[in-house]
Amino acid sequence: xxxxxxxxxxxxxxxxxxxxxxxxxxxxxxxxxxxxxxxxxxxxxxxxxxxxxxxxxxxxxxxxxxxxxxxxxxxxxxxxxxxxxxxxxxxxxxxxxxxxxxxxxxxxxxxxxxxxxxxxxxxxxxxxxxxxxxxxxxxxxxxxxxxxxxxxxxxxxxxxxxxxxxxxxxxxxxxxxxxxxxxxxxxxxxxxxxxxxxxxxxxxxxxxxxxxxxxxxxxxxxxxxxxxxxxxxxxxxxxxxxxxxxxxxxxxxxxxxxxxxxxxxxxxxxxxxxxxxxxxxxxxxxxxxxxxxxxxxxxxxxxxxxxxxxxxxxxxxxxxxxxxxxxxxxxxxxxxxx
Amino acid sequence: xxxxxxxxxxxxxxxxxxxxxxxxxxxxxxxxxxxxxxxxxxxxxxxxxxxxxxxxxxxxxxxxxxxxxxxxxxxxxxxxxxxxxxxxxxxxxxxxxxxxxxxxxxxxxxxxxxxxxxxxxxxxxxxxxxxxxxxxxxxxxxxxxxxxxxxxxxxxxxxxxxxxxxxxxxxxxxxxxxxxxxxxxxxxxxxxxxxxxxxxxxxxxxxxxxxxxxxxxxxxxxxxxxxxxxxxxxxxxxxxxxxxxxxxxxxxxxxxxxxxxxxxxxxxxxxxxxxxxxxxxxxxxxxxxxxxxxxxxxxxxxxxxxxxxxxxxx
Amino acid sequence: xxxxxxxxxxxxxxxxxxxxxxxxxxxxxxxxxxxxxxxxxxxxxxxxxxxxxxxxxxxxxxxxxxxxxxxxxxxxxxxxxxxxxxxxxxxxxxxxxxxxxxxxxxxxxxxxxxxxxxxxxxxxxxxxxxxxxxxxxxxxxxxxxxxxxxxxxxxxxxxxxxxxxxxxxxxxxxxxxxxxxxxxxxxxxxxxxxxxxxxxxxxxxxxxxxxxxxxxxxxxxxxxxxxxxxxxxxxxxxxxxxxxxxxxxxxxxxxxxxxxxxxxxxxxxxxxxxxxxxxxxxxxxxxxxxxxxxxxxxxxxxxxxxxxxxxxxxxxxx
Ligand SMILES: Nc1ncnc2c1ncn2[C@@H]1O[C@H](COP(=O)(O)OP(=O)(O)O)[C@@H](O)[C@H]1O
Ligand code: SF4
Ligand SMILES: [Mg+2]
Numbered sequence: 001x002x003x004x005x006x007x008x009x010x011x012x013x014x015x016x017x018x019x020x021x022x023x024x025x026x027x028x029x030x031x032x033x034x035x036x037x038x039x040x041x042x043x044x045x046x047x048x049x050x051x052x053x054x055x056x057x058x059x060x061x062x063x064x065x066x067x068x069x070x071x072x073x074x075x076x077x078x079x080x081x082x083x084x085x086x087x088x089x090x091x092x093x094x095x096x097x098x099x100x101x102x103x104x105x106x107x108x109x110x111x112x113x114x115x116x117x118x119x120x121x122x123x124x125x126x127x128x129x130x131x132x133x134x135x136x137x138x139x140x141x142x143x144x145x146x147x148x149x150x151x152x153x154x155x156x157x158x159x160x161x162x163x164x165x166x167x168x169x170x171x172x173x174x175x176x177x178x179x180x181x182x183x184x185x186x187x188x189x190x191x192x193x194x195x196x197x198x199x200x201x202x203x204x205x206x207x208x209x210x211x212x213x214x215x216x217x218x219x220x221x222x223x224x225x226x227x228x229x230x231x232x233x234x235x236x237x238x239x240x241x242x243x244x245x246x247x248x249x250x251x252x253x254x255x256x257x258x259x260x261x262x263x264x265x266x267x268x269x270x271x272x273x274x275x276x277x278x279x280x281x282x283x284x285x286x287x288x289x290x291x292x293x294x295x296x297x298x299x300x301x302x303x304x305x306x307x308x309x310x311x312x313x314x315x316x317x318x319x320x321x322x323x324x325x326x327x328x329x330x331x332x333x334x335x336x337x338x
Numbered sequence: 339x340x341x342x343x344x345x346x347x348x349x350x351x352x353x354x355x356x357x358x359x360x361x362x363x364x365x366x367x368x369x370x371x372x373x374x375x376x377x378x379x380x381x382x383x384x385x386x387x388x389x390x391x392x393x394x395x396x397x398x399x400x401x402x403x404x405x406x407x408x409x410x411x412x413x414x415x416x417x418x419x420x421x422x423x424x425x426x427x428x429x430x431x432x433x434x435x436x437x438x439x440x441x442x443x444x445x446x447x448x449x450x451x452x453x454x455x456x457x458x459x460x461x462x463x464x465x466x467x468x469x470x471x472x473x474x475x476x477x478x479x480x481x482x483x484x485x486x487x488x489x490x491x492x493x494x495x496x497x498x499x500x501x502x503x504x505x506x507x508x509x510x511x512x513x514x515x516x517x518x519x520x521x522x523x524x525x526x527x528x529x530x531x532x533x534x535x536x537x538x539x540x541x542x543x544x545x546x547x548x549x550x551x552x553x554x555x556x557x558x559x560x561x562x563x564x565x566x567x568x569x570x571x572x573x574x575x576x577x578x579x580x581x582x583x584x585x586x587x588x589x590x591x592x593x594x595x596x597x598x599x600x601x602x603x604x605x606x607x608x609x610x611x612x613x614x615x616x617x618x619x620x621x622x623x624x625x626x627x628x629x630x631x632x633x634x635x636x637x638x639x640x641x642x643x644x645x646x647x648x649x650x651x652x
Numbered sequence: 653x654x655x656x657x658x659x660x661x662x663x664x665x666x667x668x669x670x671x672x673x674x675x676x677x678x679x680x681x682x683x684x685x686x687x688x689x690x691x692x693x694x695x696x697x698x699x700x701x702x703x704x705x706x707x708x709x710x711x712x713x714x715x716x717x718x719x720x721x722x723x724x725x726x727x728x729x730x731x732x733x734x735x736x737x738x739x740x741x742x743x744x745x746x747x748x749x750x751x752x753x754x755x756x757x758x759x760x761x762x763x764x765x766x767x768x769x770x771x772x773x774x775x776x777x778x779x780x781x782x783x784x785x786x787x788x789x790x791x792x793x794x795x796x797x798x799x800x801x802x803x804x805x806x807x808x809x810x811x812x813x814x815x816x817x818x819x820x821x822x823x824x825x826x827x828x829x830x831x832x833x834x835x836x837x838x839x840x841x842x843x844x845x846x847x848x849x850x851x852x853x854x855x856x857x858x859x860x861x862x863x864x865x866x867x868x869x870x871x872x873x874x875x876x877x878x879x880x881x882x883x884x885x886x887x888x889x890x891x892x893x894x895x896x897x898x899x900x901x902x903x904x905x906x907x908x909x910x911x912x913x914x915x916x917x918x919x920x921x922x923x924x925x926x927x928x929x930x931x932x933x934x935x936x937x938x939x940x941x942x943x944x945x946x947x948x949x950x951x952x953x954x955x956x957x958x959x960x961x962x963x964x965x966x967x968x969x970x
Contacts, residue, residue, distance in 0.1 A: 017695065057556055059547065093561070101558035108556075113549040116568055118575065118647055127567075128557040163647040179557060349806075356807045360816075367823060478947030480899055482906050483940030486926060490933050590812035594903060598926070608815065609907065612822040624819050627812045635810060 010068035038234030105180030111172035122160035259327035414622035424622035435603030441523035446531035454538025476532020582638025590627035702952025728754035778836025783843020791851025884961030895950035
């Protein structure tokens with residue numbers, strides 16, 4: 001399958017009063033066309049920062065992107081039929097603006113705070129259409145209503161002039177999705193889109209995105225706390241820890257043959273099927289390391305049950321432990337269950 | 339929204355009732371309100387007459403009731419100094435105070451809001467330093483001192499503006515302000531300007547980092563439009579409250595500025611009546627000022643409600 | 653956008669580490685606290701300047717008898733209306749000149765700081781202690797009690813402050829004690845509001861409930877949980893309020909409603925100087941500068957305290 005996004009060695013730091021926060025220290029992954037990539041990891045592991053770095057959405061200062069590449073192989077390139085990738089990190093203001101909302105749509109976690117409280121739902125959708133597709137206000141309105149219907153909001157025409165606080169949580173998240181897909185993007189990035197919602201609504205939103213992905217031929221990056229969700233919808237999974245990608249593998253491979261001790265711990269902390277509750281990642285013991293002064297050895301060594309001497313001497317590089325399955329550990333713990 | 343307005347209205351009425359209570363009982367603090375209401379040189383006979391006339395021999399609750407029932411129709415008794423109903427004197431002085439307050443408000447809006455916006459949009463820049471400095475000075479320079487310095491510089495030394503008094507210009511039946519309002523209005527505006535700068539700055543800074551602003555950027559909206567549509571527009575809503583509160587404060591009359599410039603407004607009247615120990619008038623002014631402030635707060639709340647859909651569609 | 657913008661919990665490791673290097677050493681005790689505060693202060697130049705300005709004012713109030721070149725009350729008509737030293741007719745004997753009665757302006761300003769600081773300090777002391785008690789009570793009781801108290805608080809805060817202060821001062825008559833009492837009592841609502849806000853916030857966070865659930869009693873909760881969390885906001889507000897009281901005291905003095913005219917206070921000096929504004933402008937200029945100096949110092953200090961005592965503010969570089 002063709003790649004659509006290839007991120008290499010992304011390094012992002014925050015220059016704060018208290019020192020430099022090494023939020024991302026060399027993150028690499030790729031995304032195939034039509035694929036859903038799940039990203040998991042404790043909070044603070046750099047999932048959001050990774051995505052926001054790609055679209056230049058971090059506040060600068062304090063943030064600085066200090067290295068790496070993010071090649072975007074857009075193939076709906078209307079202007080000039082070239083399929084040369086663009087490096088998102090190198091784009092200037094107007095270049096990245098065309099990508100944001102146009103080719104890559106973003107869905108944020110908390111739709112209540114992510115939607116402007118004093119602007120109508122309709123305007124927040126049509127704003128994007130007018131900007132990217134050059135529609136007139138009336139065209140944009142018509143299209144926005146269609147989009148609202150498309151994401152499953154009843155009485156869309158009436159709801160066009162409603163305000164976010166008049167919507168339920170689920171409807172607000174649907175609106176966010178409508179905003180993200182408005183210009184028919186190639187990639188949707190969803191940053192914990194269901195964390196704030198209750199379980200049934202969560203399932204509906206997941207289903208909606210799955211459907212849209214198929215119908216609109218998009219690729220999806222789905223960030224979540226919830227391994228259960230990942231298992232259900234992702235094609236591949238990226239596991240992040242303390243600003244690095246520690247493991248990436250096809251979903252089944254990851255669940256059955258996790259290769260990195262951190263992933264194994266995460267899966268161990270997962271309640272067995274049939275148990276109640278959400279499958280949160282918080283339950284593994286120990287705390288993530290201090291990003292202000294990252295050590296010159298494996299970041300996980302403090303918490304790793306298998307830490308050996310060399311783990312305290314060097315940072316393990318990611319290596320392919322089986323086809324398509326990479327892990328950043330000196331050892332290979334994959335059980336190789338068939 | 340109707341419920342919102344109604345509850346604000348009830349609240350305002352409660353506050354005004356509380357004001358009447360305070361204004362009435364304040365006079366009892368010294369034990370003998372009649373001595374406060376009459377001049378120091380009143381004869382015992384006059385005092386007794388007054389006591390009789392105002393019913394100070396009656397039980398206190400009855401006195402209060404009758405005070406309130408007269409107050410609601412604007413009757414606060416007569417000023418012994420001016421031998422006129424207190425409310426008439428207030429109404430007479432009102433135009434001068436309104437002129438001063440409106441001018442001061444305009445000055446502080448015109449200077450304060452742009453400075454606050456520039457400063458909040460470019461924290462750390464040269465203009466940010468200037469604005470924050472102005473904001474800080476506005477809050478720390480006493481306006482009665484500033485007024486003296488301005489008189490010294492602009493009236494005495496440069497001779498650009500009169501150093502006291504109110505001159506008006508009559509044109510087609512209208513009474514219009516002249517340059518005599520500039521110095522008092524400027525002195526008075528400094529504090530409000532400082533408030534507006536600080537407030538606007540922090541509103542912009544805060545809203546800049548809201549999630550929905552990030553969403554707007556993530557949609558590919560150009561910076562300038564994000565600024566106008568999402569940041570400035572949202573920042574202007576809380577600004578309504580602060581402008582309303584400040585206007586109320588300006589309208590309640592500035593005792594210092596009006597005294598220094600001999601400006602014939604409410605503040606001046608208050609200073610005079612305190613000097614004369616003309617407490618019927620002081621009571622009336624205190625109530626009237628509170629009335630103005632409370633009414634403005636009410637109007638501000640309503641305007642705020644109209645501007646914010648979260649309240650409008652309650 | 654701070655790093656909590658996605659609404660997640662801040663990971664403990666990071667939250668702890670974004671303090672200062674000293675954070676990690678887990679030192680305790682007074683010395684550590686002083687070191688830590690000094691460190692935070694050194695990071696903020698404006699705050700340092702504010703603190704220095706404030707200390708200068710406090711020292712001149714304390715040391716007034718020793719540092720004043722002259723007796724502030726001593727009249728000397730032969731030396732009356734002398735301009736400051738840098739004028740042709742000025743002398744170093746009276747660095748800031750003399751007033752209409754020949755009293756040394758510098759000495760009067762130094763002594764004037766005593767009135768200002770006394771009013772500010774005791775005013776805030778009364779207002780904050782009563783305000784905290786009422787606020788704790790109101791927030792803790794909740795329900796009807798809370799509604800009534802907050803109704804009163806909001807009412808007082810909605811009034812034109814200056815008009816009422818002048819009104820009360822005129823009725824009570826001018827004395828230092830009266831001025832302190834007026835400010836002390838009229839300023840209670842601000843402290844009530846902030847205390848109660850903090851209590852409500854803590855209730856909402858389940859903090860108090862969990863303390864109750866492990867068997868803590870009312871008083872214990874107040875002293876071990878609420879008060880430590882209150883100190884930050886209270887100290888900050890107290891600084892601003894003290895500065896405001898100094899400002900208002902001078903204003904009352906200017907109207908002749910504060911301490912008796914014989915006492916050297918900045919407001920009284922301004923009022924007296926106003927009469928000679930045109931011919932002897934320095935008489936009114938310097939006390940005004942003293943007020944601005946004090947106000948500026950305290951506001952800078954207050955801004956710094958607000959930043960430092962609010963732990964959230966520490967994390968992001970400004
Ligand atoms: N504005 C900021 N200033 C300083 N540090 C930040 C900022 N934003 C994020 N970080 C740091 O970057 C790291 C990664 O954060 P994030 O990507 O939000 O984690 P998550 O995986 O939960 O999405 C965190 O440790 C956080 O402390
Ligand atoms: S490199 Fe060593 S410490 Fe790090 S995860 Fe692998 S085994 Fe554990
Ligand atoms: Mg996140």
